Amino acid sequence: MERAESTTEEHATGRGERTLFDQAWSELDDALASGGPDAAAEVARRRWFDLLAGPVPDRAAALRRLPPGTVSERPLLTLLAGHTDPSAHPHRTGGLRRVGDSAALLGDPDRDLRRIDRAILLSDQAQVHLALGRAQSAVAAARGAATELEHLSAGDRRNADTVSGLHAHVGTSLLYTGNSGEALAAFERGLAHAHPVASGSSLGNVVMLALLHARNGDSGEAREHIRTARARTPQLRHDDAMLLSVAKAILALDDLDQDAAREHLADAAVDLRTTPHWMPYAVTAATLELVCGHPGRGLAHLDQTIGARGPEGRSAAVRAALATARAVLELGLGHPESAEAVLERDAGEIEKRIGSARVQLFLGRHGAALQHLRPLANAVLSTRRRAEAVALEAAALLRFSDEDRVTSVVDHLGAIIERSGLLLPLALLPAADLARVTHALAALGYGETLPLDRIIALVRGKGPDIPLTPRETAVLATLLQHPSHSAIAAQLNVSVNTVKSQLRSVYRKLGVSTRDEAIAIALDRHLLVERE
Numbered sequence: 001m002e003r004a005e006s007t008t009e010e011h012a013t014g015r016g017e018r019t020l021f022d023q024a025w026s027e028l029d030d031a032l033a034s035g036g037p038d039a040a041a042e043v044a045r046r047r048w049f050d051l052l053a054g055p056v057p058d059r060a061a062a063l064r065r066l067p068p069g070t071v072s073e074r075p076l077l078t079l080l081a082g083h084t085d086p087s088a089h090p091h092r093t094g095g096l097r098r099v100g101d102s103a104a105l106l107g108d109p110d111r112d113l114r115r116i117d118r119a120i121l122l123s124d125q126a127q128v129h130l131a132l133g134r135a136q137s138a139v140a141a142a143r144g145a146a147t148e149l150e151h152l153s154a155g156d157r158r159n160a161d162t163v164s165g166l167h168a169h170v171g172t173s174l175l176y177t178g179n180s181g182e183a184l185a186a187f188e189r190g191l192a193h194a195h196p197v198a199s200g201s202s203l204g205n206v207v208m209l210a211l212l213h214a215r216n217g218d219s220g221e222a223r224e225h226i227r228t229a230r231a232r233t234p235q236l237r238h239d240d241a242m243l244l245s246v247a248k249a250i251l252a253l254d255d256l257d258q259d260a261a262r263e264h265l266a267d268a269a270v271d272l273r274t275t276p277h278w279m280p281y282a283v284t285a286a287t288l289e290l291v292c293g294h295p296g297r298g299l300a301h302l303d304q305t306i307g308a309r310g311p312e313g314r315s316a317a318v319r320a321a322l323a324t325a326r327a328v329l330e331l332g333l334g335h336p337e338s339a340e341a342v343l344e345r346d347a348g349e350i351e352k353r354i355g356s357a358r359v360q361l362f363l364g365r366h367g368a369a370l371q372h373l374r375p376l377a378n379a380v381l382s383t384r385r386r387a388e389a390v391a392l393e394a395a396a397l398l399r400f401s402d403e404d405r406v407t408s409v410v411d412h413l414g415a416i417i418e419r420s421g422l423l424l425p426l427a428l429l430p431a432a433d434l435a436r437v438t439h440a441l442a443a444l445g446y447g448e449t450l451p452l453d454r455i456i457a458l459v460r461g462k463g464p465d466i467p468l469t470p471r472e473t474a475v476l477a478t479l480l481q482h483p484s485h486s487a488i489a490a491q492l493n494v495s496v497n498t499v500k501s502q503l504r505s506v507y508r509k510l511g512v513s514t515r516d517e518a519i520a521i522a523l524d525r526h527l528l529v530e531r532e
Contacts, residue, residue, distance in 0.1 A: 024050035025062050032066075037073045044076040045116055045156070049165040052083060053237065075117055079124060116156040116163070119148035123166050126173035127276060133310070135177045135317030142173035146186060157193065161202060164194035168204035175212065176279060177317045178348065184212060203229055207240040207247075211280055214250040217384030219421050222247055239277055242268040246280045253284065256423045256454060258291050273308045279318065282306075283325045290458055291427070295332030302326060316346070323347035327355045328428060334460050334524070336362050350376065350385060357392045362430055362459065366396040387416045387425040395433035398440060407444070410437070414446040423455055431457035468509060468527065475502040477528050480519055 024047040031039035044051060054062065071081045113121075122145035129138035149166055157163060167190025175183035187205045194202030210225035229236065229244050236244070249264035265285055272278045282305040289298030302322065306313035323346035330339035336359045343355040353372045360369040369392060376389050390413045397406045417423065429437060438452040446452070468476065478488045485503075489496045507513060510521050522528055 018054060020047075020050040021054035021058070024053070025065075029065070032070060037070045037077065040070065041074040041076050044074075044080055045120075045162060046159050048076075048120055048162045049237075050161075051080060075113060076120060079121060083124075114156060115148045115152050116159060119145045119152070119166050120162070122148060123169045123173075127169060130173050130176060131276060131312055133312040133315035133318070135315055138173050139177050139179060142170045142177075143182075145170045146182075149189070160194055164190045164202040165204060166190075167193065168208055171205070171208055172276065175208070176276070176321065178320055180212065180216075184209075187212070203232055203236055204240055207236070207243050210247040211243050211250075214247040215280070215384070216382035217254070217387060217420055217422050218382075219251055219254065222251060238269070239275060242270045242275070243277055243280065246277075246284050249284050249288070250280075253287055253291055254420075254422050254424050256291060256427060256456075258288060261288050261291070272305050278305060278309065279321055283322065286325055286329060287424075290329060290332050291424075293458075295329045295458075299326070299329040299333070302329070319346040320348055320351075324351045324355055327359070328459070331359065331362055331459050350379060350381065354385060354388050354392065357389070357396075358428065358459075361392060361395055361433060366399045369396045383416070383420050384422060384425070387413070387420060387422045388428070390416060391425045391429060391437065394440065395429050395437050398433070398436040406440070410440040411444055413437070414441050414444055414450070417441075418446065418449055423451070426455050427458045429457060430459055468506065472502050472506050472509075473528065475499060476506050476518065476522055479503070479515060480522070480528075483515060 024043070027047065028040055028043045028051065031043045066077060066081050071077045122141045126138045126141035126145060129135075129141060145166060149163065149170070152163065167186050171183040171186030171190065174180075174186060187209045190202070190205035191209075194205065206225050206229045210222050210229060213219075213222035213225065226244060226247060229240070233241070245264045245268035249261040249268070252258075252260035252264060261284075265281075265288060268281060270278070270281050272282060275281075282302055286298035286302045289295065289301065302325065306318070306322070309318070312318060323342055327339040327342045327347070330336075330342060340356060340359050343352045343359070347355055353376055357369040357372040360366070360372060373389055373393050373396075381389065390409065394406070394409045394413050397409055417426065426434060426437065434455065434457045438455060441447065441450065442452055474492060475488060478491050482488050482491065485496050485499045489499045492499070507518060510518055512518050512521060
């Protein structure tokens with residue numbers, strides 16, 4: 001799924017984008033010929049994103065037409081001339097050079113830069129830092145750009161397309177570094193500056209809001225923004241058309257409609273090596289593989305994409321953004337230890353608690369699962385995270401309690417799913433828990449409004465319980481460390497005959513005849529994990 005086929009809609013989008021690119025460069029050429037560098041800089045302010053809209057080779061050819069002397073006289077023209085794609089490995093040096101050049105321009109006390117120029121320079125810095133895996137620097141630059149945008153003069157605000165596009169770029173940098181609240185505010189400010197929506201750069205905010213709401217589980221808001229953007233398809237830029245398809249795929253996956261999700265992802269023509277929006281696509285594609293019953297393929301796709309991104313893929317911000325998806329895929333493969341390790345190393349606090357609760361439930365530790373979830377009761381969570389947390393809480397409580405507390409939690413879960421349409425959080429429960437939860441939901445009448453019979457567990461359970469006694473479990477655990485009966489007997493302070501008797505019973509219950517087979521099954525079935 002690394003490169004989807006182009007659709008008719010995508011071709012139309014590309015043609016419109018190329019027309020804007022050609023028009024903008026024609027306007028810049030005319031300004032240079034008739035008005036000089038000041039007039040050219042005004043064109044750059046007004047049509048910044050159109051000037052960068054063409055394919056990289058064509059963009060590079062167009063940039064070479066700028067006279068060297070003219071370029072050095074105006075900061076925006078300097079930045080424009082240095083603009084290459086830092087996401088692709090051969091161009092990383094160019095990205096570093098651009099960061100250095102813009103930093104020098106911003107720090108030059110002899111240059112009295114207009115706020116819109118500073119916003120463009122800082123927004124560009126944020127995008128480059130993000131592509132180079134420098135999350136903290138990206139956030140600092142994005143916040144700096146946001147500050148400049150808040151204090152624009154009335155004259156600079158008239159560059160509506162550029163101002164709106166800058167808000168979209170600032171929000172994107174904040175979103176992909178884990179600052180979704182600030183990103184939401186940036187996208188909404190971008191819409192406010194661009195009302196009524198009339199251009200591709202303005203539509204970037206609409207598209208990013210659709211993606212953000214879909215990711216958060218707010219399907220109603222996501223669908224509204226999707227409708228707004230689809231009504232202006234010819235004005236969509238290539239990346240925006242791709243992200244809109246990803247947002248629609250996320251909504252389809254929440255409905256467990258793998259065919260629709262696959263169709264939407266096929267519409268998302270994308271080169272994961274170069275697009276700054278690779279993470280939403282990669283996570284959605286991996287989730288589709290999980291829903292289709294292939295978590296291993298999903299994990300392989302995710303790892304391959306991360307590797308192609310170089311330093312960015314190895315950054316802490318990216319690892320945090322992908323931690324939940326990776327942990328769920330590991331759990332789908334039956335690897336709770338790996339899932340827990342990913343969460344412990346990479347995930348944010350909320351994602352770590354929900355993910356760890358899922359792992360503990362998988363391992364049969366419902367008390368530990370509830371302990372992880374307890375601090376989230378009063379936390380501010382997205383609709384998706386709240387649905388996941390309540391689903392896990394209901395599953396844990398149903399393992400040991402039939403009291404009113406369980407009924408109220410199940411009712412809460414049903415109300416969340418009914419209003420949000422999120423079926424995926426239920427499908428991420430272990431199979432036995434899913435059966436109990438859906439039965440409890442049906443008992444409360446939710447079977448009339450929710451397609452409970454369509455939900456299939458995506459996370460493999462730990463397998464049937466093997467009733468080992470505490471002594472047999474102790475002997476089996478010691479068998480991992482010592483192959484000899486005498487060593488096991490010495491460590492457990494029992495006789496060798498007792499060890500032999502216990503091992504015969506263990507081998508019989510496991511259906512094996514050798515130490516290696518017993519160890520393999522013990523690890524695969526997680527028989528040595530303390531249960532409740």
